Amino acid sequence: MDETKQYRYHEFVAQITADSQLQLMDLVILTCAIGIASVGLNMNSVATIIGAMLISPLMGPILGLGVGIVASRRPLFVKAGATLLIEVAISLLASAIYFKLTPITTGGSEILNRTAPTLWDMLIAIFGGTAGVIGATKCQANNIVPGVAIATALMPPLCTAGYGLSQGNWSYFGGALYLFLINSFFYYANGHYWGEVNLSAGNSRD
DSSP, X not given: OOGGGBOOHHHHHHHHHHHHSOOHHHHHHXXXXXXXXXXXXXXXXXXXXXXXXXXXXXXXHHHHHHHHHHTTOHHHHHHHHHHHXXXXXXXXXXXXXXXXXXXXXXXXXXXXXXXXXXXXXXXXHHHHXXXXXXXXXXXXXXXXXXXXXXXXXXXXXXXXXXXXXXHTOHHHHHHHHHHHHHHHHHHHHHHHHHHXXXXXXXXXXX
C-alpha cells in the first residue's frame, strides 16, 4: 500500500471528526439536497434525484459514528450522532412541508420504489458502504465517493419518508425510513471495520 496516498490513523480520525461537525455550510447544502431530492421525486426525474445524492452531507456523520465507537472516541461518537439526528429531522420536516404544499400529491414510481426495501437494496448498501469507506481513507481526490453517494442513497429515502409523513401514509413512511436505516447501517458498519483497520495500522506505525 502506498502510504503517501493514504491517511495515517490520526489524520483519518481528524478528517472524520471534521466531516461529523455540524456547520452552517453543511446545513445550506443539506437544504439544497432536500429541495433537489423532493422535486426530483415529485417530478419522477432520475437525473435530479442523482444530483441530490451527490451533494448530500449525510455520509459524514454516519461514518463518524462507526469510527467513534471503534476508536473509543466518545466526543466523536456523540458529535456525529447529534449531527445525524439533526440532519435527519430537518430532512423529514422540510420534505414533508414541501410535499404538503406541492400540487402534485400522487406518488410516482421514484417514490414507490423507495417504500418497500428488498434484499437487493441490502446488497447494494453492503457493497456501496465498503467502497465508500475505502475511498474515505484516501488523501487524494478520487471518484469513489460520488459513486457511493449514488449507489448507497440516503437523501431520496428520507425525502420519500417525508412524503409519507405529509400524506399520513405510514406504510410509505416506514418503508422509506427502513431503507434509509439499511443504507445507513451498512455504511456505519463499514466505517466501524475500517476504523479498526486504521487503528491497527496507526498503532503499528506510531
